[in-house]
Amino acid sequence: MPRILGVDIPANKKLEYSLRYVYGIGPTRAKAVVAESGLDPDRRAGDLSEEEVNQLASIIGDKQYLCEGDLRRERTANLKRLSAIRSVRGMRHMRGLPVRGQRTKTNARTRKGAIKPVRK
Known part of the structure; x- marks a missing residue:
């Protein structure tokens, strides 16, 4: 199970939907983060490598979204x-x-x- 901002996101869901488990990230922000990362939105969160998870976390941090x-x-x-x-x-x-x-x-x-x- 990948962890983003201290939250375990479900590994069996698509990336866009699993990001929504982070408090403060809804459908629109999840789509924007996935689009900016350049990752395939149809990939499952469990298939991400450690670098890709860190990339998503850094995008959320760089945008200064209030989360969690x-x-x-x-x-x-x-x-x-x-x-x-x-x-x-x-x-x-x-x-x-x-x-x-x-x-x-x-x-x-x-x-x-x-x-x-x-x-x-």
Whole structure:
């Protein structure tokens, strides 16, 4: 299993799809990285040599894409900032409610969790 940026990418998938397992790399960036590397997009990730894996990792690093730990830290810092300034979005994140204006009277079960029965 090849490792890119500390993540084991699946060896049995095509290169374009296996790169998506890195947090912060989606379909568009994966296509761009494979195209820039000059590798065949139909190759499997397990067939890559060590130099080719390093080449992919260096392309991601050179483009200065926020990936993995850096991206997770930035997102966490953004949420902490919203909570610290007591904005509406920050308060709704803290309370576990939908953040972007969705209705909560009937739906929002994914965000609010299972219905809790009221006891007398």
